[in-house]
Amino acid sequence: MLTQVPVQPKSLQDYRPVVGDDVIDRLYALAEPLRGARVVHVNATAYGGGVAEILQSLVPLMRDVGLDARWEVIEGSDEFFNVTKTMHNGLQGMDVPFEEEHRAIWVRYNRLNAENFSGPYDFAVIHDPQPAGLHHFTAGKPARHWIWRCHIDTSAPTPAFWEFLVPYLNGYGAGIFTMREYVGPGLHFPHLAIIAPTIDPLSPKNRSMSSDEARRVVARFGVDTERPLMLQVSRFDPWKDPLGVIDAYRLVKAHVPELQLALVGSMASDDPEGWSLYDRTLRHAGEDFDIHVLHNFHGVGNEEVNAFQTAADVVVQKSLREGFGLVVTEALWKGKPVVGGRAGGIPLQVIEGQTGFLVESVEACADRVLYLLRFPEERARMGERGREHVRRHFLITRLLEDYLRLFLQMEGQSA
Ligand code: UDP
Numbered sequence: 001m002l003t004q005v006p007v008q009p010k011s012l013q014d015y016r017p018v019v020g021d022d023v024i025d026r027l028y029a030l031a032e033p034l035r036g037a038r039v040v041h042v043n044a045t046a047y048g049g050g051v052a053e054i055l056q057s058l059v060p061l062m063r064d065v066g067l068d069a070r071w072e073v074i075e076g077s078d079e080f081f082n083v084t085k086t087m088h089n090g091l092q093g094m095d096v097p098f099e100e101e102h103r104a105i106w107v108r109y110n111r112l113n114a115e116n117f118s119g120p121y122d123f124a125v126i127h128d129p130q131p132a133g134l135h136h137f138t139a140g141k142p143a144r145h146w147i148w149r150c151h152i153d154t155s156a157p158t159p160a161f162w163e164f165l166v167p168y169l170n171g172y173g174a175g176i177f178t179m180r181e182y183v184g185p186g187l188h189f190p191h192l193a194i195i196a197p198t199i200d201p202l203s204p205k206n207r208s209m210s211s212d213e214a215r216r217v218v219a220r221f222g223v224d225t226e227r228p229l230m231l232q233v234s235r236f237d238p239w240k241d242p243l244g245v246i247d248a249y250r251l252v253k254a255h256v257p258e259l260q261l262a263l264v265g266s267m268a269s270d271d272p273e274g275w276s277l278y279d280r281t282l283r284h285a286g287e288d289f290d291i292h293v294l295h296n297f298h299g300v301g302n303e304e305v306n307a308f309q310t311a312a313d314v315v316v317q318k319s320l321r322e323g324f325g326l327v328v329t330e331a332l333w334k335g336k337p338v339v340g341g342r343a344g345g346i347p348l349q350v351i352e353g354q355t356g357f358l359v360e361s362v363e364a365c366a367d368r369v370l371y372l373l374r375f376p377e378e379r380a381r382m383g384e385r386g387r388e389h390v391r392r393h394f395l396i397t398r399l400l401e402d403y404l405r406l407f408l409q410m411e412g413q414s415a
Contacts, residue, residue: 002072005046010060031065039069043127057200074113090161098160149176154184198399205302217307227258231312236277239321251366260290267295332386355386
């Protein structure tokens with residue numbers, strides 16, 4: 001047995017007021033022919049990261065509609081996770097070496113986990129490259145249907161990594177990717193699904209929070225709630241361009257001197273790149289005390305991220321490269337238009353001039369932020385549209401529906 005992750009029960013009924021009766025009734029009806037289906041999701045970690053966050057909600061909702069769903073994590077160790085981090089970077093196109101020893105470690109752990117992976121299941125959903133060898137090393141025996149869910153951008157992978165992985169992937173009955181462009185070369189899945197990630201509107205990070213409560217929370221971190229606030233929430237990662245955000249803020253501040261900026265970023269204790277970019281961000285901010293650079297070690301958890309997103313006047317996500325950009329979804333859901341980099345999944349969410357603005361430079365970013373600060377009514381209108389856009393396309397109920405439809409297709413039933 002792999003390690004099972006406990007999840008709190010959830011009821012789809014609670015989502016009725018958020019997404020409407022039609023959606024909920026459709027979900028129960030779709031799930032009916034799948035009642036009792038044994039489903040397992042397998043990934044590498046129970047905590048931290050978008051996949052864990054999604055499974056925490058998706059698995060209990062699958063149970064609620066009658067599926068026998070569970071979530072298991074594979075066994076790993078530092079040597080394995082170092083290899084899979086390298087693979088993650090290489091598969092996203094970073095030019096890093098992939099040594100024979102790396103391959104051997106990946107194979108060893110996948111073989112070991114395969115020995116511990118027992119069914120029977122109707123559907124095994126394997127998330128990301130870490131456990132991707134499970135189908136091969138179990139010879140597909142524990143499950144009737146195998147699905148590989150890719151959460152990363154494998155549109156232009158470094159060949160050594162891709163050539164290694166593809167033979168393990170082609171045994172799967174279905175592949176799921178966030179965007180069509182992310183489907184790497186040479187893959188042949190009988191079923192291919194393009195499914196964007198989603199947020200849970202009832203989770204602590206996304207539940208509705210009054211502006212009073214949000215203001216109280218951000219005030220604790222030194223933000224003056226009487227003055228405008230510009231916000232970016234993201235890891236301290238060069239692709240998220242925190243230094244560019246500071247530059248844009250400075251251009252805006254020349255016109256709006258009372259403006260404040262919060263850069264909120266989570267930090268893994270073992271991520272040296274994160275710390276060094278955090279230091280550079282602080283240096284770039286210098287003596288400007290209207291710039292608040294915060295991370296999880298300051299006590300910024302899910303509720304606090306919610307509060308910052310709820311309290312902000314304008315949210316930016318100036319990514320130069322992006323997977324999907326869940327922070328954009330989260331901000332739009334709180335009724336904030338987003339000024340976002342034209343990268344990855346951001347354009348799926350930020351509809352130019354409707355739910356925010358897409359930008360490709362510091363100057364354009366500053367210009368759009370200034371516009372939104374100057375026209376609060378327009379800001380509110382766009383924010384409302386952003387929330388509706390998320391309600392229709394990027395809530396967990398839609399993800400559940402997409403999975404149910406894929407399961408039905410794989411069973412040969414029309415969905
Ligand atoms: N996040 C957080 N605290 C932080 C920074 C980020 O909880 O200080 C969360 C954020 O709310 C989002 C996720 O981390 O849910 C980041 O997902 P996204 O797709 O935006 O970017 P990634 O980090 O996966 O590239």
